Amino acid sequence: MNQLPNSIEARDVAFQLHSYMDARKHEENGPLVIEKGDGIFVEDNNGKRYIEGMAGLWSVAVGFGEKRLVEAAARQMEKLPYYHTFTGKTHGPSVELAEKLVAMAPVPMSKAYFTNSGSEANDTAIKLIWYRSNALGKPERKKIISRVRGYHGVTIASASLTGLPNNHRSFDLPIENILHTSSPHYRSMKKDGESEQDFAKRCAQDLEDMILAEGPETIAAFFAEPVMGAGGVVVPPEGYWEAVQPILKKYDILFVADEVICGFGRTGNMFGTETFKLEPDIMTLSKALSSSYLPMSALLVNEKVYGPVADESHKIGVWGHGYTASGHPVAAAVALENLKIIEERDLVGHVRDISPTFLKRLHALSEHPLAVESRGIGLIGAVELHHDEMSKTPGVLGARTNMAFHEGGLISRNMGDSMAFCPPLIISEKEVNDMFDIAEAGIETISKAL
Known part of the structure; x- marks a missing residue:
C-alpha cells in the first residue's frame, strides 16, 4: 500500500475537489x-x-470565534442533536426561528420554509412557483426571468438562474424556462450620454419587452438580488427598482428577492428589501442568518404564494418536497442566537x-x-x-x-x-x-x- 501524504496540503491535493478552482492548477499550487x-x-x-x-x-x-454561537450549538446538541420537520413533526428551535423570521420580514409574509443553503432556497422557490402555477390552473405559466450577472446558486435550477457564463459552461445549463434580462450595471451597459435614470428605464423596458415577447401569461416570476453580489457587487442605478416593480405588478408576476448576501444588515438595513423599498412575494435567506457557523437557509413566502400551494397539497394529499436537515435544531438554535447578537449589538x-x-x-x-x-x-x-x-x-x-x-x-x-x-x-x-x-x-x- 502506498504511504499516505503527511502534510495537510498534500492530503488536500490528493483527496479533495474544491469549489471555484482550476483543479489542475490546484494540484500544482495546493491550498x-x-x-x-x-x-x-x-x-x-x-x-x-x-x-x-x-x-x-x-x-x-x-465575526469568527463568537462564543455565544458555540454555546448555543452545544446546548442544543445536548438537548436534541437532530430531528426533522417531515410529516407534521417539529421542534422548538425551528418553530421559534420561523416565528422570528416572519416577524422580522419588512413586508407581510405568511410562512417560513427551511433549507440548507442559498442554492437550495432558490431551487425550492422555483419548485414552489411551478407548483403554484399548476394549483391555479395555469400550467403554461412556468417561465422565470433573472438577470445577466445575477447570482442565485449552483444547483441545477439555481445555477440556471445565475447569469454568469462559468456557471453554465459544460454543465448543459441553463435549463428550459429560465430567461435572463439586462444587467443593471450602469458603467458597462450604458449608451453614450445616457443618464442613470434613463439607463434604469431602459433596463425596465428590456424586461417588459421580454415579457411581451414571451407572452405575459407564460411568465411566473422574476428573481433578483437587491444588490448583485458575486456578479461584481453591482448596485442598481437610481430609479431602477422604481421602474421595474410596477412592470411585475402590471403582469401579475411574482417577485423573488434573493437576500442571501444582502440580508441581516449588509446594506445598512436589516434587509436589502428595506434599503430599496422592494415588495417581494418571496424572500430567500442564508449566509448571515447563522453567520454560516452552521448551514442554514430559509424562504419566506406571502399568502399569495402559500395559499394556492396549501390548497394543492390538500388536493394531492401531500406537498412532496423536503430535505433531511430542513430546520435542523442545532442550526436553528445557532441562527436564533446569531439574530439576537445582531439585534442586541x-x-x-x-x-x-x-x-x-x-x-x-x-x-x-x-x-x-x-x-x-x-x-x-x-x-x-x-x-x-x-x-x-x-x-x-x-x-x-x-x-x-x-x-x-x-x-x-x-x-x-x-x-x-x-x-x-x-x-x-x-x-x-x-x-x-x-x-x-x-x-x-x-x-x-x-x-x-x-
Whole structure:
C-alpha cells in the first residue's frame, strides 16, 4: 500500500475537489489552510493572520470565534442533536426561528420554509412557483426571468438562474424556462450620454419587452438580488427598482428577492428589501442568518404564494418536497442566537455608522490608474481594475491583485477583475482603514510590476 501524504496540503491535493478552482492548477499550487479565526481575522497553519475581507463567503456577520454561537450549538446538541420537520413533526428551535423570521420580514409574509443553503432556497422557490402555477390552473405559466450577472446558486435550477457564463459552461445549463434580462450595471451597459435614470428605464423596458415577447401569461416570476453580489457587487442605478416593480405588478408576476448576501444588515438595513423599498412575494435567506457557523437557509413566502400551494397539497394529499436537515435544531438554535447578537449589538446601526468610512476608502481606490470604477453600499463594495495589456484575458489582473492582497494579509475575492470587500459586520473603523491600507498597497504593487 502506498504511504499516505503527511502534510495537510498534500492530503488536500490528493483527496479533495474544491469549489471555484482550476483543479489542475490546484494540484500544482495546493491550498491555503485556515486553522482558526477571531473577530475579523483568520489564521493559517503557518501562523499568518489575515483580515477576512469577505466575511468567509459574504456571510460571517458577527465575526469568527463568537462564543455565544458555540454555546448555543452545544446546548442544543445536548438537548436534541437532530430531528426533522417531515410529516407534521417539529421542534422548538425551528418553530421559534420561523416565528422570528416572519416577524422580522419588512413586508407581510405568511410562512417560513427551511433549507440548507442559498442554492437550495432558490431551487425550492422555483419548485414552489411551478407548483403554484399548476394549483391555479395555469400550467403554461412556468417561465422565470433573472438577470445577466445575477447570482442565485449552483444547483441545477439555481445555477440556471445565475447569469454568469462559468456557471453554465459544460454543465448543459441553463435549463428550459429560465430567461435572463439586462444587467443593471450602469458603467458597462450604458449608451453614450445616457443618464442613470434613463439607463434604469431602459433596463425596465428590456424586461417588459421580454415579457411581451414571451407572452405575459407564460411568465411566473422574476428573481433578483437587491444588490448583485458575486456578479461584481453591482448596485442598481437610481430609479431602477422604481421602474421595474410596477412592470411585475402590471403582469401579475411574482417577485423573488434573493437576500442571501444582502440580508441581516449588509446594506445598512436589516434587509436589502428595506434599503430599496422592494415588495417581494418571496424572500430567500442564508449566509448571515447563522453567520454560516452552521448551514442554514430559509424562504419566506406571502399568502399569495402559500395559499394556492396549501390548497394543492390538500388536493394531492401531500406537498412532496423536503430535505433531511430542513430546520435542523442545532442550526436553528445557532441562527436564533446569531439574530439576537445582531439585534442586541445593533450591528445594523453599526453598519450605518461605519459605512461612510468604508465607502470613502473604497471610492478612493477608484482614483488609482489601474482602477476604472468602485461600487458599494453599506458594508459591501468592489473596485474594478483594468490594464490594456491584460484586457484580452479577463480575470488575470484580478487574480494577481488577489495574490498581492494575500501577501499583505488581506483575503478578498476577485470576480473577474473586480476586487470585492464584504467584511464581518463587527469591523471597527480602524480595521476598515487597515483593510484598505493593505488593498491600496497591493494594487500599487501590481501597478509597479506592470
